[in-house]
Amino acid sequence: MIIFLVGYAGSGKSTLGRRLARRLGLGFIDTDKCVEESVGASIADIFFYEGEEYFRRAERDTIEAIVADGGDVVVATGGGLPTWGDNMQRLNECGVTLYLRRTPEQILSRLTEYGREKRPMFRGKSDEELLVFMHEQMIVREPYYSQARMVVDCATMRDDDVVEYV
Secondary structure, three states, rough: EEEEEOOOOOOOOOHHHHHHHHOOOOOEHHHHHHHHHHOOOOHHHHHHHHHHHHHHHHHHHHHHHHHOOOOEEEEOOOOHHHHHHHOOHHHHHHEEEEEEOHHHHHHHHHHHHHHHOHHHHHHHOOHHHHHHHHHHHHHHHHHHHHOOOOEEHHHHHOOOHHEEEO
């Protein structure tokens, strides 16, 4: 069984994914880390030097490799992965999809400096600019994320509660 976690950047897919995998006795894969390893560069550098199209194709290749492997794993996807092409449909075909829904304010409160710096789209923005940016992007991405088989509203739950709920 493959469990795909989807949601906006900083919503907790990697953090909760590791915890969920341990709880269920499954492996854990972070698609961002897989792409960085396969390309040999950070996501920020991939975006800067190769562009978003290249990055999105590498994400899709990563998903196809995970599916072909056939292992029982929890997969933390990149925040934009479900919005590209038919990726969300593909995730739903190949596994169980869970949308970790959080508000921009919650995400901002969870972000560390490192978390902001490693995400190219968050760099150089003040808190106020980042909140506006996230609100605008989430409006566009919500229709994709909400296609997940299960929507987990994390607004009222601690991380431990989310893991237990799932």
